[in-house]
Amino acid sequence: MAQRPSAGMTIGRLAKAAGVGVETVRYYQRRGLLSSPVRPPLGFRRYGSDVLERLRGIRRAQRAGFSLAEIAVLLRLDRMRDRHGAHQLAVRKIADIDQQLRVLCELRRMLTQLTDACERGSSRLPCPIIDRFAPPPPS
Amino acid sequence: MAQRPSAGMTIGRLAKAAGVGVETVRYYQRRGLLSSPVRPPLGFRRYGSDVLERLRGIRRAQRAGFSLAEIAVLLRLDRMRDRHGAHQLAVRKIADIDQQLRVLCELRRMLTQLTDACERGSSRLPCPIIDRFAPPPPS
DNA sequence: CTTGACTCCGTACTGCGGTACAGGGTGTAT
DNA sequence: ATACACCCTGTACCGCAGTACGGAGTCAAG
Numbered sequence: 206m207a208q209r210p211s212a213g214m215t216i217g218r219l220a221k222a223a224g225v226g227v228e229t230v231r232y233y234q235r236r237g238l239l240s241s242p243v244r245p246p247l248g249f250r251r252y253g254s255d256v257l258e259r260l261r262g263i264r265r266a267q268r269a270g271f272s273l274a275e276i277a278v279l280l281r282l283d284r285m286r287d288r289h290g291a292h293q294l295a296v297r298k299i300a301d302i303d304q305q306l307r308v309l310c311e312l313r314r315m316l317t318q319l320t321d322a323c324e325r326g327s328s329r330l331p332c333p334i335i336d337r338f339a340p341p342p343p344s
Numbered sequence: 345m346a347q348r349p350s351a352g353m354t355i356g357r358l359a360k361a362a363g364v365g366v367e368t369v370r371y372y373q374r375r376g377l378l379s380s381p382v383r384p385p386l387g388f389r390r391y392g393s394d395v396l397e398r399l400r401g402i403r404r405a406q407r408a409g410f411s412l413a414e415i416a417v418l419l420r421l422d423r424m425r426d427r428h429g430a431h432q433l434a435v436r437k438i439a440d441i442d443q444q445l446r447v448l449c450e451l452r453r454m455l456t457q458l459t460d461a462c463e464r465g466s467s468r469l470p471c472p473i474i475d476r477f478a479p480p481p482p483s
Numbered sequence: 484c485t486t487g488a489c490t491c492c493g494t495a496c497t498g499c500g501g502t503a504c505a506g507g508g509t510g511t512a513t
Numbered sequence: 514a515t516a517c518a519c520c521c522t523g524t525a526c527c528g529c530a531g532t533a534c535g536g537a538g539t540c541a542a543g
Contacts, residue, residue, distance in 0.1 A: 228501070315408060411529080
């Protein structure tokens, strides 16, 4: 049983293991998403694998479209074991996504129409894109 | 032919006609998207309907998903009558939108799976949403 | 001629999710 | 023992698209 050089990772290794920057870890600590172990009187803070798992969880939730503020709420619901709250949050998120999808589809339709018109039109006519979006100054 | 009280609108009327705030108009002027008429030695600036049309064009382009920086480019292309450039910009924008759509669809699929699992699961088991995103501290 | 609404100009602040940097202290390998 | 990489703390800054505010000037109606 060799004495470990000190149990746990330093912040740098933690960050690397989670694929984020050191500054990002500190930022999450400031936001209260990650706890910061007490600093020993001499030396650096050490982080256990639990913190690493948490950090990875935060990133997963981010990829799922939750903001850091929402993740803070999720973590709070977690501490309170509030399944219902978490479920509601996810359902609302899906509604958000649906709204965004609608807007983007409409946008795509509009832009596609425009580029199609631009391609078909005689090059002597004004470009429909410019025409729609940038009515020329009266000159 | 009554002498008009002074031709054109003040900035407040211009803003209201376009449905934006006065500060927004000034902001666009600072960004070089709208020209600012010379201020007469005494009195306020006056804006013609050409500026109003331009302002409306900027808002249309924004709604179509262009950033102000991109709109600045569009306006420059407009001045140069560069149809091809405008077309390319729009095509790139469509590719952006497609990428966003892909990401959002994947997200939606993932969240839906999660909420479904949450609804079906026994309430005694840990919530899959919390479980996925917020692995509880070891405690 | 006063009142109130508007304009002008400059600067600073918002929220989001970080990033950068300065000026120290510390751990570890050689 | 010394070099060098890493950590700590605090603060400032990034882009985006505005919004807010202070203190002054000006215009128009009553």
